[in-house]
Amino acid sequence: MKSNGLTEKIKKAIIEGNRKDAEELAKEAVRKKLNLMKIIEDGYIQGIQKVGELWEKGEYFLPELITSAECMKGAMGILEPELKKEKIKARFKGKIIIGTVEGDIHDIGKNLVAGMLAANGFEVIDLGADVRPETFIEKASEEKADFICLSALLTTTMLGQKKIIELAKEKKVRDKFKILVGGAPISQKWADDIGADGYGENAMAAVKVAKKIIEKK
8 A cells, every 4th residue: 555545544533533453554564664644744644633623613522532532642653663763853833831730630721732732743742630830841942842732720820820930031941932822721811911922712722822822033
């Protein structure tokens, strides 16, 4: 099978949320020694982008979005080690440090945002939940990240986002990263008030904001 035929099957698997097929097709691409970057870009990424379009049209809902993101994650778990073996560096759009702020243990929304960002070509380093402000800044500096993405799911922890932005200013590194915020109690007004660079109402909105910013760099 030529790669074109395989990429069409891959797109279908991602759109339909068929993890078994998504992973088996990844294994097939490896066995046949196909161009894995082309398989990722023309198959998996195009598939997940179509899922995003269906979500925005209201034809897909949160369960479909999560399922497709999990399919993508499973397939990339097979392909990434092969890329490393071949010493092929994936062409990432940008590097993102993401986590839920200190005092907040919620991570379902953050996990979905991280998954969709990764599925759309960003290199994502997930720090998990209940992350200290200093950890965000230190890790972003160490990794030379383009973005810091801050999730807060409680009104009592949303101030943690502001604290991290203020800490970045104190350490004189605020201009080194674009800081995006999101979470149930967060709004565009809040993002503007605390001086964030962007706000994502949901996972697909976060992807759009990150893409728009990176394209301007």
